[in-house]
Amino acid sequence: xxxxFLFEGRRFWKPKKxxxxxxxxxxxxxxxxxxxxxxxxxxxxKQAADLTIERVVIESEVKRVNxxxxxxxxxxPDNLEAAKNVEKQLDFLTNRRYYNIQQINYTKxxxxxxxxxxxxxxxxxxxxxxxxxxxxxxxxxMGFKISGAEIPQRISVxxxxxxxxxQPLNSPYEMTATNFIYKLFDYPWIAIILLPLFLLNIDIxxxxxxxxxxxxxxxxxxxxxxxxxxxxxVRYVYSMLIVSCLLAIAFCLIGALNGYGEAGYPIxxxxxxxxxxxxxxxxxLPWIEYFYRAISLYLIVCSFxxxxxxxxxxxxxxxxxxxxVSICILFLDYSLRTxxxxxxxxxxxxxxxxxxxxxVLQGAYRLSALAYLVLLIATTxxxxxxxxxxxxxxxxxxxxF
Amino acid sequence: xxxxxxxxxxxxxxxxxxLKDVSFTVEAGEIxxxxxxxxxxxxxxxxxxxxxxxxxxxxxxxxxxDLKKSRRQALRNLSALIEAPGLYPNLSGIENLKLxxxxxxxxxxxxxxxxxxxxxxxxxxxKVSKYSMGMKQRLALGIALLASPTILVLDEPFSGxxxxxxxxxxxxxxxxxxxxxxxxxxxxxxxxMDKVADRNIFIKEGRIITLAEAQPYVITLNYKLAIEQDSGxxxxxxxxxxxxxxxxxxxxxxxxxxxxxxxxxxxxxxAELINSGCRINGIAPLTADIENVYRAxxxxxxx
Numbered sequence: 001x002x003x004x005f006l007f008e009g010r011r012f013w014k015p016k017k018x019x020x021x022x023x024x025x026x027x028x029x030x031x032x033x034x035x036x037x038x039x040x041x042x043x044x045x046k047q048a049a050d051l052t053i054e055r056v057v058i059e060s061e062v063k064r065v066n067x068x069x070x071x072x073x074x075x076x077p078d079n080l081e082a083a084k085n086v087e088k089q090l091d092f093l094t095n096r097r098y099y100n101i102q103q104i105n106y107t108k109x110x111x112x113x114x115x116x117x118x119x120x121x122x123x124x125x126x127x128x129x130x131x132x133x134x135x136x137x138x139x140x141x142m143g144f145k146i147s148g149a150e151i152p153q154r155i156s157v158x159x160x161x162x163x164x165x166x167q168p169l170n171s172p173y174e175m176t177a178t179n180f181i182y183k184l185f186d187y188p189w190i191a192i193i194l195l196p197l198f199l200l201n202i203d204i205x206x207x208x209x210x211x212x213x214x215x216x217x218x219x220x221x222x223x224x225x226x227x228x229x230x231x232x233x234v235r236y237v238y239s240m241l242i243v244s245c246l247l248a249i250a251f252c253l254i255g256a257l258n259g260y261g262e263a264g265y266p267i268x269x270x271x272x273x274x275x276x277x278x279x280x281x282x283x284x285l286p287w288i289e290y291f292y293r294a295i296s297l298y299l300i301v302c303s304f305x306x307x308x309x310x311x312x313x314x315x316x317x318x319x320x321x322x323x324x325v326s327i328c329i330l331f332l333d334y335s336l337r338t339x340x341x342x343x344x345x346x347x348x349x350x351x352x353x354x355x356x357x358x359x360v361l362q363g364a365y366r367l368s369a370l371a372y373l374v375l376l377i378a379t380t381x382x383x384x385x386x387x388x389x390x391x392x393x394x395x396x397x398x399x400x401f
Numbered sequence: 402x403x404x405x406x407x408x409x410x411x412x413x414x415x416x417x418x419x420l421k422d423v424s425f426t427v428e429a430g431e432i433x434x435x436x437x438x439x440x441x442x443x444x445x446x447x448x449x450x451x452x453x454x455x456x457x458x459x460x461x462x463x464x465x466x467d468l469k470k471s472r473r474q475a476l477r478n479l480s481a482l483i484e485a486p487g488l489y490p491n492l493s494g495i496e497n498l499k500l501x502x503x504x505x506x507x508x509x510x511x512x513x514x515x516x517x518x519x520x521x522x523x524x525x526x527x528k529v530s531k532y533s534m535g536m537k538q539r540l541a542l543g544i545a546l547l548a549s550p551t552i553l554v555l556d557e558p559f560s561g562x563x564x565x566x567x568x569x570x571x572x573x574x575x576x577x578x579x580x581x582x583x584x585x586x587x588x589x590x591x592x593x594m595d596k597v598a599d600r601n602i603f604i605k606e607g608r609i610i611t612l613a614e615a616q617p618y619v620i621t622l623n624y625k626l627a628i629e630q631d632s633g634x635x636x637x638x639x640x641x642x643x644x645x646x647x648x649x650x651x652x653x654x655x656x657x658x659x660x661x662x663x664x665x666x667x668x669x670x671x672a673e674l675i676n677s678g679c680r681i682n683g684i685a686p687l688t689a690d691i692e693n694v695y696r697a698x699x700x701x702x703x704x
Contacts, residue, residue: 007504010499010503014500016491047648179531207491211490214453215453215484219452220504221474221503223473395448
């Protein structure tokens, strides 16, 4: 068996393909980091622009409501109730202007020292905005860009930051080491992890058949079962080593250059992780606790991708065929999403349904994250068993170059 | 000792019955040629021996170990080169050698020795995808010889080799056989086979041609007779040809060469010649030509 491990190890590291993929992974990681740094720099410029637009909206609304109030007082001086309602709206808009001016001011003089004050201001502003929604003011009609679900979530995060005295991020894009990992588990950046895993394993079995080398390998005294498992073990260990080590290096480098960020930074998470159905509520977890949950999912998702790629490679016995089938699976996934709505029960059995780790932990899968883990593990085991049956039972033929 | 025993092997691919009751042996130190046209079942038989294809029934015993029951022991000393050379095209020759050496835990010295044997020299550092067929064949042979096998299965080992390579391989096969290695090999170059094989096995449409069946083709019908100079037998020989006792004859100064229509007619011809006063000083059978045997066995309607 040692010979087999040595053989597979050499076969993994020797081809140029492995080195090219490592290089591509490094380039992609650097691109990802640079992209986020640029987004971070642009964030407050965009915020200032958005707030300026909001200012214009507020000013015009203040004028409009003021005029409405004057008209009302002139035309119906006895209708005090209606005047009081309009006065409330005017009062709300005046306060919004007050918040808006302060917020614009912060976007110009934003730094780490006044970050907590900024959070407090945004918290107050959001609370005020929420009170406006609750009072029934037609904010969207007025021209405010607000989302009903976004405000309470932002409030709870900011409350958490203040209560726990957690240093806030400059923006959602700030490249602290912890935020780097969090963003990597999000769509579409998860591809940075999964694509190299796919490419590193695309020829796990097919390379033997492409060149006919299987005739030498499988006519040796090793059992086919042994060859099958050694291939997966070696590929899994080395692929994961490459990806995880590069992520760890990037984590450390970012940490050293840009700060590690707060391990207690709050991340939204669906509380019903351990239950079968996703009936829980969104709670905030410190980054470190979220990371522990995400890492188990990361390992299972990576295993699933490696085993899926390996099984396709074994069934097609052709590297280009493996690529074609994988593209077909992605197309099928896209088609399913087009044909079936989010509530369809088909997604309960489709392992690619949630697509990213963060979505699973935040309740995107119809059942719980734990149920998704079970689905992935079961699918992985089924794929392993199918591959094993094929390799053990099948006559090996063909393959030459 | 029997290095390889193949007993009553059957194999079908779908409805196509590829191997029908194939049985033969290869003794230790013996070189056995496996002859048959394309599609006769040579490669399938060899793949069964190399455990790449599972037979439907039958038994394969390698060095006393049943391939089904003790696969590990059976395959430990077997090396096989089946059809086209099995290599990793995106690696260099030396990387391929080292890769397969690591699989069998062959020491570096042996790798260097085999590297020299392949005769590829500096080309060993070139990617295999850039090799010619002959170079691939040399490298694949080197890989097959890495672990000093005691039974060697070679499917078309001469294909793509230049004359030097063919000669070198023949010598290597003889050397390995002298060291006790049993060799089963197939080739379409039957003259090469005749030069190196101790004996040949013929396979036709998945069935081994038995010795009894092949006998009429293998046993010679041609004899050379040393006779006293006399031209008086020409009429007698012409009569024998007319009566289909012989198919042909040639006579020169001291020798008479006759081709019988059947082995039974030898005594008749000799008796007729002696009775007519011919003095026969010696008689020798002329060896059956492998090409003629091949043509006879595989010609339409034969067997």
